[in-house]
Amino acid sequence: MKQFWKSILKSPSGVIGLVILLLAIGVAVFGPLLFPNSPWRMVQRPFLPPFTLSTVPLGTDALGRDVFAGMIFGARVSLLVGLVSTLVALVVGIPIGAMAGYFGGRIDDALMRFTEFFQTIPSFALAIVLVAILQPSIYSIVTSIAVVSWPPVARLVRGEVLSLRTREYVQAAVVTGQSNSWIILREILPNALSPVIVLASLMVATAILLESSLSFLGLGDPNLISWGYMVGAGRTVIRQAWWITVFPGVAILISVLGLNLIGEGLNDALNPRLSREGR
């Protein structure tokens, strides 16, 4: 693990990504403490341009709500949805992939057909349908993002398990009579973890994009402010007030970029052969 951190810190994109992520987490955790007021409250006249009042640095929206406060509270929703839905997707995808790769044969066939089926369905369209039918809430959003994002995890884990299963130390565990679940959990999965971590960091980024797109379409949790919702709300008044759409979008861009850079950095660290190529 120490090695792991060392190698991330060696790649410039990993460092930049990590700094961005830590900043975003800091804002999400501590930001709302600095802004005890609800981001839904009217604080100033509507359409106050940015950089005019120091108390409302990024201006106000059509209802006089503080854009900056909205962005800070929005960080919580975006990061939380991104992390939780990725975790749920991992919880679904890892066992399916591990079982498919470990047991092989018919089980593998059945599980992989199931996975392929989910990969064929247009994911964003399915997410829209699921949230619309389950009614928009933070739970339905997390569920639908997890439902559309687990298949790559299952496929990746399956591939890793397939190659690890034939290793001698795993064979040794089989010969000594260890149970299947013990072998999978203790011998195989820990060694399959690093590519999963890379994938997970990219999945958090995709989940944030998905959440913002759902909120933009009006499928966000009606009680929680999020970046996608803010852009969606500012869309109709873009001609009068550019700042309402511009700033939350920048926040999405920066967080997603940070996570992608971390993924990149991790990948460089784990596949040094590929990364050397570009330099």
Place this chain on the structure above:
Amino acid sequence: MLSFVAQRVLKGVIVLLAIVVLNFFLIRLAPGDPAVVMAGEAGASDQVFVQQLREKFGLDKPLPEQLFIYVKGIATLDLGFSFRQQAQVSKLILERLPATLLLTLTAFAISLALGVLFGTFAARFAGTFLDTGITIFALIFYAMPIFWVALMGILLFSVTVDWLPSFGYETVGANFTGFAHVVDVAKHLIMPAMTLGLFFMATYTRMTRASMLEVKRLDFVKTARAKGLSDAVIQRRHVLRNALLPVVTLAGVHAGTLIGGAVITETVFAWPGIGRLMYDALLQRDYNLLLGVFVTCSVMVLIFNLITDLVYRLVDPRIELAA
């Protein structure tokens, strides 16, 4: 080749059947009794009407029979009735489909052409300033939500400088004909297609670059160089052709994302395609229409995947796609 196509089509039909079954159960997950919901959508909710609807749509029959009726309906292109729009769902979708195809195919062409071009450049000049620039450019576009790119496009090209129209398929009331009409539609198409295309361009750029660098190190490239072929010929005929394989795979994988992106793009630009239709269905909670569009999107993805499989086989004759 023919049996390969037949197999793929069969596989697609099976997947489609599974999607239809999934759809059937999703409709039943929707809140409320479907008959009551439909009656509400039609603006009447008395008991007799609800009962009539129940009988008309077979909702009083056992579930397996209902499923059979539903599947049979879809097999004959009957996707149900939209009470909000007072029209057959299939009719609504067919009206809107050409606009979506125009948008997605243009966006796909833009993203593939630019992506392969930039990726090739980046790989050719790996490690230089140009490579870094292209990589950063791709990373940034990859991290931007499509709806935001669309709005920034409008802000830049429609609001700040009045170059491009910000919404619609053609100028309303202009009634252009012939070439003038084509130019008008093209003007309206530029921003939506670029918006949708740029995100995918970023992925193709990254993929092409990585894949070309990978192929470049292989022995047959060294052989080609030893034969004294020029660099340009090696790049084009040996490296690029092989490097395109993973790009084709990626294009197939991305078909679903492309359609999802079209939903957003069409919503922002009021482009009259099925994505916009899905958004309208969403606003009105018109579940029949929503799920009808969903099935249509799935069929489009299946067809696109079939095409990429065929292209894959053409690009790489080594591959036996018998399985």
